[in-house]
Amino acid sequence: MPIQYYIAFAATLFCIGVVGVLTRRNAIIVFMCIELMLNAVNLLLVAFSKMHHAAALAGGGKNVTTGVEGQLFVFFIMVVAAAEVSVGLAIIVMMYRNVHSVDVNFLNRLKN
Amino acid sequence: MTEQQLMALLPFMVLAAASIVIILLIAFRQGHTVIQVTGFLLMCLVIFAMWYVRGVLPQTIAPLLIVDGFGALFTGLIVFCVLVVGLFSYIYFEEREENPREYYILIFLSTLGAAILTISRHFMSFFIGLELLSISLYALIAYLRTRNNAIEAGIKYLVLAALTSAFLLFGMALIYMETGSMDFAVIAQRLNAAGKSSALFLTGFGVMMVAVGFKLALVPFHLWAADVYQGAPSPVASFIATVSKVGVFAVFLRFCQELHLQNNSAVMMLISAVAILSMISGNILALRQQNLKRLLAYSSIAHFGYLLVAFLPGNNTGVEAAVFYLTAYAITILAAFGIIILLSPGEKDADSLSMYRGLFWDKPFMAIVLTVALLSLAGIPLTAGFIGKFYVLTAGVEQRAWLPVIVLVITSVIGLYYYLRIISTIFADSPVTIQKERSLNQFFYTASYAALVVLTLLLFGIGVMPAVIIQGIKQFLVIDR
DSSP: OOHHHHHHHHHHHHHHHHHHHHHOOBHHHHHHHHHHHHHHHHHHHHHHHHHHHHHHHHTTOSSOOTTHHHHHHHHHHHHHHHHHHHHHHHHHHHHHHHHSOOBGGGOOOOOO | OOHHHHHHTHHHHHHHHHHHHHHHHHHTTOOHHHHHHHHHHHHHHHHHHHHHTGGGOOEEETTTEEEOHHHHHHHHHHHHHHHHHHHHHHHHHHHHTOOOHHHHHHHHHHHHHHHHHHTBOBHHHHHHHHHHHHHHHHHHHTOSTTOHHHHHHHHHHHHHHHHHHHHHHHHHHHHHHHHSOOBHHHHHHHHHHTOSOOHHHHHHHHHHHHHHHHHTTOTTSOHHHHHHHHHSOHHHHHHIIIIIHHHHHHHHHHHHHHTTGGGOHHHHHHHHHHHHHHHHHHHHHHTTOOBHHHHHHHHHHHHHHHHHHHHTTOSHHHHHHHHHHHHHHHHHHHHHHHHHHHHOOSSSOSOBGGGGTTHHHHOHHHHHHHHHHHHHHHTOTTSHHHHHHHHHHHHHHHTTOHHHHHHHHHHHHHHHHHHHHHHHHHTOSSOOOOOOSOOOOHHHHHHHHHHHHHHHHHHHHHHHOHHHHHHHHHHHHHTTO
């Protein structure tokens, strides 16, 4: 499958995520949309990693490790995303205790 | 990994160990005072370790890190800021009777993140450092969890930071596709080999700029700054203004230097547009501000616009100017936030401008320190801010970046108006007395006052004799090459 398909698919997922973050008002759904964006990037990285690896193999190398860092990076992103969500959910729970809602529209008290 | 590489990483290991030591102290039920003093000593140990290993620099720890003079300089600045912030935090949290012990773990973790940013030379360490910094910051901003303002600021920062870090990753993925590597040096090599830069690389860089612009609060990604500065506890706000921005700026500077982006006209156009917009809108938004913390947020937007003007040349003068400006700015902003922290009464922060009315007649010492800090932010001669701005202008003029330089001069004049407005409020008659509910151990007040005196003297010292600092910066930067 040509690389363009992967790029188009990942870009679409990423855009859905961005639109979700910008339009949805529920903090939990906003979080899900951010996860969607991160996973779009993961997909992209794995596809590029495979692409570079295939190119190196076609270039005549054996046992080449080209492209392995793309997949390595994906593991780091997954770990960080999990950490981010756990801290984020804790803050959302605090918000629920204070205002009894997870609607981000309630967050408008900070102004001049 | 050789012994020398381990040696070079020693300061960072001490920094990582600091948060573990604090966790152990909490496990053994030590009080706030013990934790505070231990944290202070550990940060001193980091600076000592940095001085101790200076002989083995520069060391490249392939492929992720490089410990060189540039990294050591920025790490030193970061640790210095943390020392001061930590000192001020004691009084702030003790007066609020919150349990502040986990606060120090988070502070040291995010300092570690910023320090890793300064020595990273690979997308992976860039990302890990950035996330270590920001995940700790989410918790720090929402630390006073019964206050609605803190939670609101925390969620705003959290959503936007997570959103922009996804953009950062998307940009990295595009650059990875183009060059097949995540190592800054290898990326530079491949781009040079390809001749001119491709559209894909430019797109990737532009998408990465979203995240960098967010962290540095540059226009058009600045909307969070005022809310977060206002809602976060004052020590955390000063931490964001100094440590987080210094770390991100360091890695951005290293990335652009390594890739020789100053030769890329499209990238330079993008950065100068961001710089001009930041200078203009930061200063204009600050004009009618009645809240001191929000005002400092807007002024920081403008200041990072000025800093980007120094960044534009991309040569050694530019780097020196940027480092000098950051140092002066960090000292100034720490002094200003120190006053806000010390004046804050128990329940809320002293952020409304009306609370500063006639401060001079009530607490002359604090009024003078705040005045000096504001004069330095405005760039009045004899203060560090003036030399910093002068240096930035020189770097800009050398490179013939006329438009940003002209905007810098004009917006500085606009900036003068709102800094002077605060100063005139401080010296107005009919003072408002801020009552403190309870007073603490005298020792920590003395220590904080001493820190303020040192910061003020540094501001004057750098302003009167900049050559000493500039020589020091040059010596450190030479270790690079």
